[in-house]
Amino acid sequence: DQQVKQNSPSLSVQEGRISILNCDYTNSMFDYFLWYKKYPAEGPTFLISISSIKDKNEDGRFTVFLNKSAKHLSLHIVPSQPGDSAVYFCAATNSGYALNFGKGTSLLVTP
Amino acid sequence: DAMVIQNPRYQVTQFGKPVTLSCSQTLNHNVMYWYQQKSSQAPKLLFHYYDKDFNNEADTPDNFQSRRPNTSFCFLDIRSPGLGDAAMYLCATSRDRGAYNEQFFGPGTRLTVL
Numbered sequence: 001d002q003q004v005k006q007n008s009p010s011l012s013v014q015e016g017r018i019s020i021l022n023c024d025y026t027n028s029m030f031d032y033f034l035w036y037k038k039y040p041a042e043g044p045t046f047l048i049s050i051s052s053i054k055d056k057n058e059d060g061r062f063t064v065f066l067n068k069s070a071k072h073l074s075l076h077i078v079p080s081q082p083g084d085s086a087v088y089f090c091a092a093t094n095s096g097y098a099l100n101f102g103k104g105t106s107l108l109v110t111p
Numbered sequence: 112d113a114m115v116i117q118n119p120r121y122q123v124t125q126f127g128k129p130v131t132l133s134c135s136q137t138l139n140h141n142v143m144y145w146y147q148q149k150s151s152q153a154p155k156l157l158f159h160y161y162d163k164d165f166n167n168e169a170d171t172p173d174n175f176q177s178r179r180p181n182t183s184f185c186f187l188d189i190r191s192p193g194l195g196d197a198a199m200y201l202c203a204t205s206r207d208r209g210a211y212n213e214q215f216f217g218p219g220t221r222l223t224v225l
Contacts, residue, residue, distance in 0.1 A: 002153065004153065031210075032210035032211070036216075041218060043115065043201060043215075043216030043217045044154075044216045045215075045216065046213045046214070046215075095209065096208075096209070097142065097205070097209060097210070098156050099154075099156065100153075101153040101155075102153055103153045104153070
C-alpha cells in the first residue's frame with residue numbers, strides 16, 4: 001500500500017511564479033521527509049529535507065512545509081525557472097534507511 | 112566526478128532468462144541500495160548492503176538476489192524474469208545508514224522482458 005502519495009501527476013507553472021508541489025503520507029511514524037528531483041535519463045538527486053520537529057525548512061528558492069497534524073508536506077519553488085522542469089519525488093522515512101517514495105509530480109515551467 | 116554508474120542503461124531479456132544488472136560507485140560509500148520503479152509507480156526498495164551485510168526487504172520476491180563483491184560494485188540478479196519484472200532499476204549509495212545520510216542515485220537500468 002502506498003504510504004506516500006503525490007496526487008498530482010503533473011503541474012504547469014509560468015516562469016517567475018510560485019510552484020507548489022504537494023505530498024500526503026499515512027504513516028504517523030515517519031519523522032523525516034525529503035524531496036528528490038529527477039531530470040530525464042538521470043537518477044533522482046536530493047533537493048531538500050525536513051525533520052518532523054520542524055514545520056519549515058528553506059534553501060534558496062526552495063522551501064518545504066510540514067503539517068504533521070494533516071500528514072501533509074509541500075514544496076514551494078519561488079520564483080520558478082525553466083531549469084526547474086523535472087519530476088519531483090516526495091519521500092519519507094522513520095529514522096531508518098528505507099525511503100518510501102511517492103509516484104512523483106512532473107513540473108513544467110514555461111517561459 | 113565521483114558518481115554512481117549503472118550498466119547497461121537498457122537491458123532486454125527473455126522471459127525466464129537470468130539477467131544481471133551492474134552498479135558501481137566512486138564515492139566509497141558503505142551502503143548500496145537497489146530500487147525497482149515500475150511504470151508510473153514510486154521507486155520501491157528491494158534490498159541494501161551495509162558494507163558486506165545484506166538486508167532484504169520483507170516483500171522482495173525470492174527471484175531477486177544481489178551480490179556485493181567489494182565496496183565499489185553491487186549486482187542485481189534476477190533469476191527467472193517475468194513480464195512483471197519489467198521496470199527501471201535504480202542503484203543508490205549512502206555514506207552510512209539512517210535518514211540523514213543522503214542517498215545518491217545512478218541513472219538507472221531499464222529492463223525489458225520479452
